[in-house]
Amino acid sequence: MTILPVVVPKVNDRVSTRSSRPLALLVLACAAGLAVLLSLAVGAQTLSPVEVWRALVSPATAAPDAVAIIRELRLPRTILGVLVGLALGAAGALMQGHTRNPLADPGLLGISAGASFAVVIGIQLGALTLAGYIWFAFAGALLASVLVFAIAAGRRGGPTPVTLALAGMAISALLASCTQSMLLADNASLNVFRFWVVGSLSGRDAHVAAQVAPFIAAGLLLAVVNSPALNVLGLGEDVARAVGQRVLAARAVGVAAIVLLAGAATAACGPIGFLGLIVPHIARTFTGPDHRWLVPCSALAGAALLLVADVLGRVVVSPGELQTGIVLAVVGAPFFIALVRRRKGVVRL
Template sequence: MTTTVRPVRTYRRPLVLLGLAVAVVLAVALSLAIGAQWLRPAEVWQAVTDPDPASPATAIVRELRLPRTVLGVLVGLSLGAAGALMQGHTRNPLADPGLLGISAGASFAVVIGFQLGAGGLGGYIWFAFAGALLASVAVFGIASGRRGGPTPVTLALAGMAISALLASFTQSILLADDASLNVFRFWVVGSLSGRDATVAAQVAPFIAAGLLLALANAPALNALGLGEDIARALGQRVFLARATGVAAIVLLAGAATAAAGPIGFLGLIVPHVARSFVGPDHRWLVPCSALAGATLLLVADVLGRIVVSPGELQTGIVLAAVGAPFFVHLVRSRRGAVKL
């Protein structure tokens, strides 16, 4: 892959990371304050630090907006970091976590869960995570082949093949079952609404493990970016590095997709934005992409509450409206040219 990245002065990177952390805090504050009923900062602060059971603001913040905001942070961190890893491992600037079959696997498993009578989000979230895991393992196994390990090309091709196969199975089931189709349409659009605190608690351990693996995998990605032969000469164990990266992507994107549905474009956009500020060093790119992902997802969720107030536009739709033009620009730009 050849991309033109402006030189980045190393002293800027900690400042960018700190700035993104502040942006996440501000986005959290907006998410807690803005909705069908706007709250003053003092009301939000009191509801979080010194809740009054008789106050309507306390009920709104602690029962509705706080669980949704926490889940938004977790999902945004996950998809941002997973996107940076996906683009690094495939050396494809147009890649996002769905390229490994994660979204297709989760969607197919959710439909199976509907057929088996899984009730509510708490029931089918585990089907979604299991489907994402199995699809990604299948992609990694097919891409590895007989010659020692996966390559960027085989990962992308295997991911597209598995995604197309599972999508056809999913559509076949849905066409024959109107009840499953009605429930699936709400999940597949991608949303943070309707999720209580138990959903964040269920996926948090997987996301924490995925983030740790992603940070551990970042130095190896710098070596892999020079080519596998050079990476081996530098002492990198290429197969282990690829396996660690895929495991991190599966945990991060699988848990996020299971909790909030297949939210598109986030994993595609934020690594490019972060790269323009901190450069291609994955030791900085991965954490900055994670923080940028959390910020963008919360801002998109807040915008969805505003633009059709007092109704609500789902987060996945808002991100699609932002991400589609960005994707077109990336495809048309010379800076997005792929060279494997």
């Protein structure tokens, strides 16, 4: 695995970055709020901000069509988009911090592969709706991540960034092969699975958001708790132990947060790529390597980017719809290539 070199910023850069962190957090919070408004207002039928406000606050004074569109269709979808965006953004920052790999994303721990494998099993057992196989997806993500962590921790000294990445890639490859084999043998499962695996917010009601919200809330809490330890681990495990940091406990808390966040998000919406990979790099431009600021900024940027991608998917092929995962892939791939080229292969962690 290639680890890109770390650049130590100058003193002036540190002072400038430190002073801009609260402003960056405020700007990203406003961006997320604007994305929420766009998600509620824009679609096959565009509504004005006044109509959106009336439908939310005073439905009796709003048009019946606007109330139905906002409350029954767009509001549950927007809430789920905020939850999933927060989860994937924070999980991406944690993943890159724990593996010390700027190209890492939440799927590196086998989360997406485990969820996909479990969804196929659930479909074959008769769970043909999202409400039926969402728990299979979460259980698969959890078990795959626990297996990866157990394999990585099997050596003396516990899990390291390299062993976590290698174990994650191995388990992901194994589960992906098993999933493909099962799908090729059962066309009925393939027809159901392909609507989940593309990654989308459409077709999810308020019940789905309620199912995953407790797990995402717990994951965000663990991410905040784990952030100071990540700053110490970034100095190297030997230095971290020397200053009294419990490395194994910090790794376990971080992996637990990633599993809860990425597992719940994947279970609800399917695998959504590039979001957890790109967002931490955007946030790091404003916050620097301090994870106490990087994690919340990445979460807010993830929510804003996911909702904007969802809105674009509704607009570009109107009156049809392009799935969010496809939009993020189309936008995310060239963006990340440009990001790497602009930094000339150097990424600060």
